[in-house]
Amino acid sequence: MNHATRTYDDILELLPSEENPSPMVRIRRLAPLGSVIFAKLEWLNPFGSVKDRTAWEMIRQLEAAGKLGSHTAADGQTHTRGLVEPTSGNTGLSLAAIAAARGYPMRAIVPAKVPRDKKVLLRIAGAEVDVVPDALCPLPGQDEGTIALAKTYARASSHKYAMPNQYENQANAQAHIRTTGPEIWRQTQGNVSHVFVSLGTCGTASGLSKFLKEKNPAIKVLAVQPSPGHDVPGLRNTSELGASKLFDPALIDEIIEIDYELAYSTAIELCRTEGMLAGPSSGLVFEGARRFAAREPIPCGVAIFADSVFKYASTLARHIPDLAIE
Amino acid sequence: MSQYANPDVLVSTDWLAANLNNPGQRIVEISVDPKLYEAGHIPGAVNLNWNTELQDQLRRDIASKETIEHLLSDRGVKSTDTIILYGDHSNWFAAYAFWLLKVYGHQNIKILNGGRAKWLAEESRPLVTDKPAVTTSTYKVSGVDESLRAKLPEVLAAVHGRSANLVDVRSPDEFSGKIIAPPGMNETAQRAGHIPGAKSVPWSTAVKENGEFKSPDELREIYFSRAGVVETKPTIAYCRIGERSSHTWFVLKYLLGLKDVRNYDGSWTEYGNLIGAPIER
Known part of the structure; x- marks a missing residue:
């Protein structure tokens, strides 16, 4: 395995780690003035998502x-x-x-x-x-x-x-304690101030919070959730979290609720304005970060962009009128 | 704490685990999703398919006497056997089978309290994929008890005479007429709403989170105090296609001991399609 030349013997060597982190890319046009927000592009993992x-x-x-x-x-x-x-x-x-x-x-x-x-x-x-x-x-x-x-x-x-059982398996949170957390710490040189995540099984939120708050208790972990009745794939509103045993409200500083339609329209904004082909859950997470930044500046924010838009073309076409093709 | 009116119609998971091989007993799984039985079932259990086996496949009706005799013979059930039923969704279809087999006069039937979900939640409980070796029997239906079944004339008489409690066990949105049927359901009706005078008590109100039936006191509170079911009157339970309502029928007749309870198996897919029938929303 050679990360410098990106030459590998096995597809699994591409899995992310502190030495081989998923990229973080600054959101240049859509981030509110005075705030720095990086998108962590999880779709560049070998099988296409944070999962x-x-x-x-x-x-x-x-x-x-x-x-x-x-x-x-x-x-x-x-x-x-x-x-x-x-x-x-x-x-x-x-x-x-x-x-x-x-x-x-x-x-x-x-x-x-x-x-x-x-x-x-x-x-x-x-x-x-x-x-x-x-x-x-x-x-x-x-x-x-x-x-x-x-x-x-x-x-x-x-x-x-x-049965791995992602809803109950602590390995789900452990993955982020072992990889995502240290990656972000290193990629921001310890300057990360805010992390924005969506909630599904809650493994990302719990794992990141445990790792980063131990490094610096002042780091804020903000969960962004879609409004009730949503149809954003892979996400849950806290009212639907019965299935997950990994949700621990004590690890989250604030839950920001966003009208779920914005998951789709903000994803399109990211695609068209930043050239980031982000999926709907990334749209929702960025919308949450943007709302938060309107309240107080974010010195060094990281938004977890769980997957790309590729799987969601027909879902987006249902929500965004100008995507409809006759 | 008070008792169920007929506590012997329920068995606990503890009891069943200790009595899996009792002679004169047949365990029967009947789940909404038939794949569950194939993936794993309680040792010794046979399967019944609610969709293809317990309904007449030509006209709209419950399975005929001959079909029931054939099915139970095929599964090796004798008329003297105790049948122990269990299934998914808090025994929803197990209760339907209970009702149907009571219509066809089987004496000893019990339901596993908590059903498949409780058995699965208890980690020491075995599940197997092997189907039991069954010696077929010659099952004869002893008689047909039509008093457990409400047909349309009795329902209309109850509406006009206000002579019976009508219990609508569908979801609140179906009861209020906001929707005709849950999304994606094939069986539907021309009109939405409920039968005039019916009380709304969704069927799942009768069970706890672990799938077991609520206590007698809680059930009395739900049906008698809150919903206003009058204990001295005959009662008719209905839903959309007559299956969820057999769960409520079981609760009212066997757990709460009401004398005259009928399941209206025509339910909303019959009533909501009638010309001229009164409807409330």
Whole structure:
């Protein structure tokens, strides 16, 4: 592996680390005067999103525990244990690609409402895909259908499947303690003052906050969430965080709520004004940073841009009238 | 704390884990998503498919007597067996099967309290993919109990005479007429709203977060004190296609002990399509 020449023996060597950080690029035109905001471009990770970090951390942990790959079961037969995970988006794709690189089978459990392209992408990356009907009357507190089916596979066929469980796995936050946090610290030479993140499983917010506040308790971690009723893929409003056991309000300085339509329009602004092909969750996070900067200047802000716009062309076309093509 | 009217219709996960192999017992999974059974089920359980097996596949009706006899024979159930039902979504379809099998006169039926979700949440509970070896039986339906079922004339009589409690177990938006059916559902109606005089108690109000039924006192508070269901009157429960309402039927008849409770299996997809039927919003 040679980061200087960017020549590698294995795709997994491209995974981000302090020595090989995802790039941070200053937002020049759209950042309010008097504030410095960097976008951390997570779509430049090898499998296209911030979730590469989580997926890799969870798989490393399962590997270290001897839970993946070839093993001899109680019946004396040799099996290959792979992954089963409830996922509708980036985590699934990262897990599937890393599993492919490592030679593990992967089964993704996906809700029916997820757009077709995302299901096909998982298949392209080599995952078996189970589609679960959307809950007609979801009940509070109970496992969503996808989580229940994944847990069932992991228990009934434990010789075939291990379940990383991104919603409960502390490795999800650990990934950001081990990589994203140190990267930002080094990339800003310790000057980072504010970090803006979105909330999904909450691993990014929790991990970054734990690492950075230990370095400097004055660093503020701001979570940006879409208004209720949103349809921004991969994000959750705090009212929907029941599924995640990683959400710890004590680690977040403030939750900034943004009208979810702005996720789409601000993403377009970033694309057209900055040349940053940012996806809707990045649009939302930047909008939150911009609002915050209107209140007080940001000396050195970092906004986590989780993925690019490429997967969301049809989603954006539904929200932005001038994108519609007859 | 008071008891359920018929506590013996429920078994706990602890009890079932200790009694998986009782003779004269058949465990049956019936989940909204049939993939769950294939992925893993309680040891010894057979599967029933609510969509393809428990409904008449030609006309709109519950499965016929002959179909039920064939199904239960195929799954090795004898008429003297205790059937233990469980499923996903807080036993929603397990309750439907309970109702249907009671219509066809099966004596001993129980529901696993908390259903599949509670079993799965308890980490020591086994799940297997092997299907049990079943010796087929010759199941005969002993009789058909139509008193558990409300048909349209009884519903219309209840509307006009205000002679029965009508309990609408759909979501508040379906009850108020804001939507006709939850998004994406094929079965729908021409009109939105509810049957005049009906009380709105969404079916899931009867269960706790872990999937178990709420306590008798809580259930009495919900149905009698808050919703105003009159204990001395006959009661008809309905939903959209008659399945969620069998869950409420089970609660009212077996857990709270109301004497005359019927499930209106025609429900809103019948009533909301009628010409001239009165509707409230």
